[in-house]
Amino acid sequence: MTTSTLPGTDDRLRHYGDGMSSGRRTLGKLVIAAGTLLFAAVLLFQILFATGTIESGFSTWRPVFYAYFLWAAAVIYGQILVRGERGQRAAFVLPAVFFTVALVIFPTVFGLYIALTDWNLSSSTGRQFNGVDNIVSLWNDPFYWNALRNMVYYVIAVFFEYAIAFGLALLLNAEIRARRFFRVVFLLPFMLSPVAVSWMIGKSIMENRFGPVARLARFLGWENPAFFSDPWIARLSIEFMDAWVFIPLMMILLLAGLQALPREILEAAKVDGASSWQTFWRIVFPLMLPASVTAILIRIIFKLKLADIVINVTSGGPGGATDTVSSFIYREYRDRSNVGYGTALAEFYLIMIIIFITLALLFTTRWVRRYSAARAAPSA
Amino acid sequence: MATYASAAPAAPVREYVGESRGRHIATRFVIYGILILWAFICLFPIYWTLTTSFKSAPDVMQGHIVPFVDFTPDWKGWRSLGLSPDTIFETSTVRAEFMKRIANSLIASLGGSLLAVALGSLAGYGLARFPYRFGPLRNNDIGFFFISQLILPPVVLAMPFLVLYKELAFLDSLPGLILVYTLMVLPIVIWVMRDQFMSIPVELEEAALVDGLSIWGSFIRIVLPLALPGMVAGLILALVLSWNEYFFAALLTGASAKTLPVMVASQTGSQGISWWSMAALSTAAILPLMIVGVLLERYIIKGLTSGAVK
Numbered sequence: 038m039t040t041s042t043l044p045g046t047d048d049r050l051r052h053y054g055d056g057m058s059s060g061r062r063t064l065g066k067l068v069i070a071a072g073t074l075l076f077a078a079v080l081l082f083q084i085l086f087a088t089g090t091i092e093s094g095f096s097t098w099r100p101v102f103y104a105y106f107l108w109a110a111a112v113i114y115g116q117i118l119v120r121g122e123r124g125q126r127a128a129f130v131l132p133a134v135f136f137t138v139a140l141v142i143f144p145t146v147f148g149l150y151i152a153l154t155d156w157n158l159s160s161s162t163g164r165q166f167n168g169v170d171n172i173v174s175l176w177n178d179p180f181y182w183n184a185l186r187n188m189v190y191y192v193i194a195v196f197f198e199y200a201i202a203f204g205l206a207l208l209l210n211a212e213i214r215a216r217r218f219f220r221v222v223f224l225l226p227f228m229l230s231p232v233a234v235s236w237m238i239g240k241s242i243m244e245n246r247f248g249p250v251a252r253l254a255r256f257l258g259w260e261n262p263a264f265f266s267d268p269w270i271a272r273l274s275i276e277f278m279d280a281w282v283f284i285p286l287m288m289i290l291l292l293a294g295l296q297a298l299p300r301e302i303l304e305a306a307k308v309d310g311a312s313s314w315q316t317f318w319r320i321v322f323p324l325m326l327p328a329s330v331t332a333i334l335i336r337i338i339f340k341l342k343l344a345d346i347v348i349n350v351t352s353g354g355p356g357g358a359t360d361t362v363s364s365f366i367y368r369e370y371r372d373r374s375n376v377g378y379g380t381a382l383a384e385f386y387l388i389m390i391i392i393f394i395t396l397a398l399l400f401t402t403r404w405v406r407r408y409s410a411a412r413a414a415p416s417a
Numbered sequence: 418m419a420t421y422a423s424a425a426p427a428a429p430v431r432e433y434v435g436e437s438r439g440r441h442i443a444t445r446f447v448i449y450g451i452l453i454l455w456a457f458i459c460l461f462p463i464y465w466t467l468t469t470s471f472k473s474a475p476d477v478m479q480g481h482i483v484p485f486v487d488f489t490p491d492w493k494g495w496r497s498l499g500l501s502p503d504t505i506f507e508t509s510t511v512r513a514e515f516m517k518r519i520a521n522s523l524i525a526s527l528g529g530s531l532l533a534v535a536l537g538s539l540a541g542y543g544l545a546r547f548p549y550r551f552g553p554l555r556n557n558d559i560g561f562f563f564i565s566q567l568i569l570p571p572v573v574l575a576m577p578f579l580v581l582y583k584e585l586a587f588l589d590s591l592p593g594l595i596l597v598y599t600l601m602v603l604p605i606v607i608w609v610m611r612d613q614f615m616s617i618p619v620e621l622e623e624a625a626l627v628d629g630l631s632i633w634g635s636f637i638r639i640v641l642p643l644a645l646p647g648m649v650a651g652l653i654l655a656l657v658l659s660w661n662e663y664f665f666a667a668l669l670t671g672a673s674a675k676t677l678p679v680m681v682a683s684q685t686g687s688q689g690i691s692w693w694s695m696a697a698l699s700t701a702a703i704l705p706l707m708i709v710g711v712l713l714e715r716y717i718i719k720g721l722t723s724g725a726v727k
Binding site for chain 2: 096097098099102122125126127128129130132133134136137140141143144145147148151204205208211213217219220221222223224225226227228229230231232233234235236237238240241242246247249252281289290292293296335338341342344345348349362363366367370371376379380382383384386387390391394
């Protein structure tokens with residue numbers, strides 16, 4: 038999430054004077070050319086076969102996949118030969134680039150195309166281009182907007198999770214006994230599979246008849262406890278489960294930030310006789326803002342993907358009250374095989390997320406800078 | 418970046434000057450109260466699941482909680498999985514199925530995580546050390562490109578991947594799942610690794626280069642060993658996310674490559690499933706990562722300390 042300048046990249050690791058022979062350079066160019074030629078040939082061959090122009094070909098596109106990675110390897114090796122040390126440096130980042138481009142760019146572009154088609158796997162007509170029809174029906178789909186509104190509620194809940202996570206991180210950073218024990222225990226929920234948690238908590242502990250929480254609720258005077266029938270209670274129950282799994286992640290990020298705080302400033306505050314309340318609001322909190330922003334943003338990103346628990350506990354019910362965009366689209370795929378429309382919903386959601394995260398990044402970077410300048414500067 | 422000093426824990430916020438002893442004790446009381454309460458919240462569901470796998474139907478319905486006091490533990494749940502002492506040596510189709518799913522989960526999550534750590538360490542090191550220029554793109558842009566993949570929700574990639582994998586004959590296969598998981602966790606690994614490498618002083622590599630090591634030589638022999646905490650932290654995060662992954666596994670796998678979360682979910686869906694066997698299944702699904710978490714927990718904080726302050 039960082040956009041700061043990188044301290045290590047001032048090019049201090051230059052290796053001077055490794056002689057580059059022109060023979061190596063030619064060999065490198067040959068390797069790249071051969072790899073490119075092979076990949077292009079395999080691709081063309083398969084396209085011709087798939088479109089029916091030629092008779093024989095591979096039964097699947099797997100060879101094209103292999104040829105792509107062979108081509109990537111040839112490019113990386115060849116540019117080391119051609120560009121010498123600069124090539125060796127590029128070789129660090131190129132494998133990840135080739136990998137990501139192959140597996141993200143193609144699906145995203147292809148997804149944009151699917152989003153503009155009428156494609157239901159269970160219908161016999163197959164895939165048909167229908168322009169912006171999906172967008173129009175999306176616009177008039179109350180269930181989709183309902184799911185989007187739920188996402189707003191879920192995202193707002195992140196700030197409560199943040200407050201709890203910050204409190205826990207402060208406690209773990211304080212002078213306590215059995216620190217390691219508490220740290221391990223507090224981290225454990227993050228290790229658990231949301232699907233297992235769906236059963237453990239959603240279907241067992243919060244079960245209306247035999248679950249311990251229902252028993253407790255009855256003991257406290259709630260006649261017929263039901264955690265997934267009333268819209269708001271259901272939403273809260275889902276939110277509690279998701280928070281239970283993911284608060285540890287925020288807590289760890291914040292704890293790591295707390296441990297990296299400059300010790301001298303806190304010592305100085307103590308010497309000056311600041312109360313712990315003052316120390317927190319005047320020093321710790323402003324200094325922790327960057328770490329807090331990172332933790333909240335990461336958490337929001339994970340929150341926007343929330344699906345497993347909803348799918349397995351409520352399937353979006355009651356009446357769509359707990360539905361998330363992901364679980365809604367999942368049902369669109371799974372139950373109605375409506376691929377084209379589902380993909381259109383997903384792409385629209387992605388665009389909303391990108392706009393939201395970009396705005397959030399812009400806003401918070403500016404705000405953090407101003408806030409920490411105004412508050413931390415006098416005390417530092 | 419400040420290194421994490423476990424010998425002298427940082428606790429400067431506490432310990433006040435001139436505070437009454439009574440208030441001090443009260444504060445301690447509140448702090449430990451909260452700590453124990455939250456520990457209970459974290460542990461109770463796990464405890465509940467573990468004990469329920471040893472309960473029989475009346476114990477579940479009467480809400481018995483403490484084994485040996487409330488109820489007599491029984492291997493019931495584990496017997497239904499074929500994992501109790503008396504059934505472990507007999508043939509059991511449920512156990513065979515369960516072992517297959519757990520093997521699939523292991524291969525897919527370990528494969529994806531290791532591949533992501535390998536690719537991510539290389540890219541993280543490159544981005545932390547060398548000034549790149551790919552056309553108009555500089556290091557920050559490339560780094561942002563990788564990390565921004567994190568916001569891609571699985572639903573966006575699901576359908577295109579389904580179509581792509583069908584063409585590539587990767588549907589319902591472990592290599593296909595490994596590729597998806599690598600893609601899914603790579604942004605986090607790159608993020609952790611880049612910050613980890615930035616916290617290592619560049620002078621070490623300068624010295625290594627002067628001594629005649631190549632760039633790759635100094636990376637492998639000098640830098641990588643120092644970056645081990647970050648690599649372990651990245652590996653654990655990747656393992657947690659891919660072992661527990663449900664969405665892609667549910668859509669892209671079928672009979673042969675199905676993973677453990679999908680098996681657990683399919684059992685949850687069916688009505689009237691017995692609590693004890695569900696509890697045993699859930700316990701078995703969460704146990705491996707709980708062990709990993711308990712053993713390697715300190716590395717997570719160590720590896721993230723350099724990253725989170727950014």
